[in-house]
Structure formats: structure tokens, C-alpha cells
Amino acid sequence: MGVPERFRSVLEPFIGDLKAREIISGIGLFGSWSRGDASPSSDLDLLIIESRDFDYEYLERIELNDCLIDLNYVPKSWIVYRVPPELDQKLYELQVMFDRDGSLTKAKNLMSKVYWRPERVEIRTEAYLVEADTYLSRARTAFNRGDYKSVKVNSIRSFWALMKILTEISRRPVLYSHFIRNLEQSSKSLDMQGLYEDYIDLIGFAGVNRASLKLMLESLSSAWMGVIRFTSANLQALKIIHPKIATKISYYARESFLRGLIARVNALIDENDFLEAAHYMFHVMVDMLENYAFLVSTAEGLRFDYAILLRHLSESKKSPIEVYQGAINVLDVKEFSSHDADEALKTVTETAVNIRQRRKDLIARFIG
Incomplete structure (x- = not known):
């Protein structure tokens, strides 16, 4: 789809300003406008590669003539050396808009080749397992300290990370605003609808209107x-x-x-x-x-x-x-008892064990 018309008039001079800064190594479009599934309310997502020394991604939102643009800054070392898994989807979707030395195009082309290889999917899903374990550990700590509201929040976050694994293995993008839709389709294609239902039950939003x-x-x-x-x-x-x-x-x-x-x-x-x-x-x-x-x-x-x-x-x-x-x-945590918290922990723990045991087999069956 590319850059929508309403963004172009404000984006071109802004991109020009970025290009003039020596520290900016590359710029690319990713997200819904790059994938082609944007809605009128979607903002624009830009990946900006900086050549200075730092080791994290940081975000900035700007508003130009009522157009919302999210700037995602990452260090050049992330695309030149070892690409962290959290950058995979952005590079895979990327439309390169500026590339000072060719390194961003090279990283994009490489990711296009390896994105759906089993070993790369294993790396991304392993990262989600680590995320799930982190939140499950927090949920257990919250339970031991009597903060049952935080148990629910951390349990859902852990379960969410596990559901990202199903979404990945079914070859669908992991998205904030269309996660449920993709997860439902993913769970059906993997014949794991029970986990989708467990997740919805834990969130507790099934009756919203x-x-x-x-x-x-x-x-x-x-x-x-x-x-x-x-x-x-x-x-x-x-x-x-x-x-x-x-x-x-x-x-x-x-x-x-x-x-x-x-x-x-x-x-x-x-x-x-x-x-x-x-x-x-x-x-x-x-x-x-x-x-x-x-x-x-x-x-x-x-x-x-x-x-x-x-x-x-x-x-x-x-x-x-x-x-x-x-x-x-x-977050719907006004009433969440110790019994509710205990049940949530059991559900997430069982799901984590299930997915950990089946992950590599699922990748072999559905990815290759």
C-alpha cells in the first residue's frame, strides 16, 4: 500500500530533514500501511536507524498537520550485526525509504529470506517463552505478597506471550489491534482452539458490548x-x-x-x-x-x-x-480473589508447559 496520500505532503519535508542528519543511517515504513491492512484511524510507523551507540529501541510520536506518526529508533548495530528477534517483523514488512550506505536494504533482504525458516521462528518463539516466564514469575510473586489484582494482570500478560507463539507458528503477524482475530484463526489452523478459549476466559471480556x-x-x-x-x-x-x-x-x-x-x-x-x-x-x-x-x-x-x-x-x-x-x-480487576488468582496461575502454568513441550514439533509441522 505504501505511504497514504494524506501523509505525503507532511512526510516528505520531514524525511528530508532526517536525511540531513549524519546520525541517521536509514529510514523505512513498516506496520499497517506497509502491510496493506491499514484503516483510516491507523497512524504511520517509521523505523529509523541511528549510528550512535545505544542498545535499546525507543519510540517517539509526532503530529504533523493532524497526521500521527510513530518513530521507532534502533541502533545501526542491530541491523549490521545480530538482529534481535523483536526487530524481525519490522524488517520483514519494511519498505526502505532512505538508506545511506545500503545496510538497511541488506538487512531487509536477508530478513525476507530467513523470516519463515524454522530456525528463525524458533528464535522468535523462544523469546516469547522468556517473556511468558517473566510475567508468570511476577504473577507468582504477586500471589505470595497478596496482590491478587496484579496476579491477574501478570497472568494475562504471560498467557498473551504464549499466544503470540501460536500466532507466529500459523504464519500470521503479531499485532496489537488485531490480535484476537489472528489468534482465533491461528488456534483453529493449529487445532488448539481450547487455548484460545482459555485465554478469553482469563481476560474476562467475553461479555463486553x-x-x-x-x-x-x-x-x-x-x-x-x-x-x-x-x-x-x-x-x-x-x-x-x-x-x-x-x-x-x-x-x-x-x-x-x-x-x-x-x-x-x-x-x-x-x-x-x-x-x-x-x-x-x-x-x-x-x-x-x-x-x-x-x-x-x-x-x-x-x-x-x-x-x-x-x-x-x-x-x-x-x-x-x-x-x-x-x-x-x-483491566477488570476490581474483584479478583485469592481463589481466582490461584486458578489463573494454574491455567497459565499448564498452558506454558503444554506449549513448551509442543513448540518445536508445531514448528516442524507448520513451518517446515
Whole structure:
């Protein structure tokens, strides 16, 4: 599909400015506009390769004449040497727009050749197993410390990482806003529909409708505005935390991001994709809160523990109360007992064992 017409007039001078900076090695388009499945509410995603020395991806959102553009910066070393698995999909989808020395085109072409090779799929799915194990460990820690709300959140995040494995093995892209649709199709093609149903049961959004989603969106908006105000008032704390976390907070804590998020959710609601809309809000909210809560703890001089994310927010003396109240509404964790938490842990643990045992066989059968 390429760059849409409404973006071109504002994008060309912006790309020109980037090209003039020696530190910029390459620029490419990825995401929905590159894949060809964008909707009118979709923003534009650019991968920007920098030649300076750092070892993480950072995000920036800009708004040019009402066009929302996400800039994903990564170090040149990631494409020249060993490509980390989190960059695979971006390179696979990439349309190269600028390449100072040919290295981005070379990385793109190589990824096009190896993306669906069994050994590369094993690398990506192994990374998802590590992610799932991390969240499951946090869920167990939260359970032992009596934070059952955080048990649910961490359990869902662990299960989500495991479901990414099914999506990968069925040769579908792992997307934020169309995850449920792709997972349902993936589970059917792999004859593993039971895991899809278990995931939906754990999330608890099966009964959402247009009215309940509008209320969720109001809660999300209220919480997000609280995050924006807190971040603006605590810029000194933002300066002393790791740049990877600081840039993530700066990315989320903008009204332009919130406007884009609201537009995307409303588009899903208008398409009657109710479960997808709720799922999208849940995971974007958690990703934001994990970084925001780190900032809150820093501002309060406290050590942050990801495992008890919601307890941190509930006990904070500085974070606006609407952030916590909005979070528990969007995440649907108002009532989650120790028994519920124990059952969630059992479900995710059993699923992790199941997928870990079957992963390589599934790759051999469905990838090659």
C-alpha cells in the first residue's frame, strides 16, 4: 500500500530533514500501511536507524498537520550485526525509504529470506517463552505478597506471550489491534482452539458490548490524563531514570498519543470488534502503566517491583487517584480473589508447559 496520500505532503519535508542528519543511517515504513491492512484511524510507523551507540529501541510520536506518526529508533548495530528477534517483523514488512550506505536494504533482504525458516521462528518463539516466564514469575510473586489484582494482570500478560507463539507458528503477524482475530484463526489452523478459549476466559471480556466499552474508554481517558499531568509535573524524576523507560513514558504521556488511541478504539467499536477493542485497551494500558509506575516510584524515592504493579499505584501518595481507579476499571480487576488468582496461575502454568513441550514439533509441522 505504501505511504497514504494524506501523509505525503507532511512526510516528505520531514524525511528530508532526517536525511540531513549524519546520525541517521536509514529510514523505512513498516506496520499497517506497509502491510496493506491499514484503516483510516491507523497512524504511520517509521523505523529509523541511528549510528550512535545505544542498545535499546525507543519510540517517539509526532503530529504533523493532524497526521500521527510513530518513530521507532534502533541502533545501526542491530541491523549490521545480530538482529534481535523483536526487530524481525519490522524488517520483514519494511519498505526502505532512505538508506545511506545500503545496510538497511541488506538487512531487509536477508530478513525476507530467513523470516519463515524454522530456525528463525524458533528464535522468535523462544523469546516469547522468556517473556511468558517473566510475567508468570511476577504473577507468582504477586500471589505470595497478596496482590491478587496484579496476579491477574501478570497472568494475562504471560498467557498473551504464549499466544503470540501460536500466532507466529500459523504464519500470521503479531499485532496489537488485531490480535484476537489472528489468534482465533491461528488456534483453529493449529487445532488448539481450547487455548484460545482459555485465554478469553482469563481476560474476562467475553461479555463486553458497545456501552461497556464506552465506559472503559472513559476510564482509560481519565487515567491517561492523570498520567500526562503527573509526568509533566515530575520532569526531574524523568531525567534520572533509564533512557529506555524515560522515552517510553514520554511517548505515552502525550495528548496526541491518547487521541490516536481513542480513535483506534472507536474504530474497532464501530466495526463491532468489541472483544478486540477491550483487549487492545488492556495491553496498551498495562504497557503504559509498567513504565509510569516506575516513574512514580522514582519520584517517591521508592524501589519499584513490577510484580506488584497495581499495589504500587494504589498505595502511591503522589500519583493521581484517577490513574489507579481508571486502571482497575479498564483491566477488570476490581474483584479478583485469592481463589481466582490461584486458578489463573494454574491455567497459565499448564498452558506454558503444554506449549513448551509442543513448540518445536508445531514448528516442524507448520513451518517446515
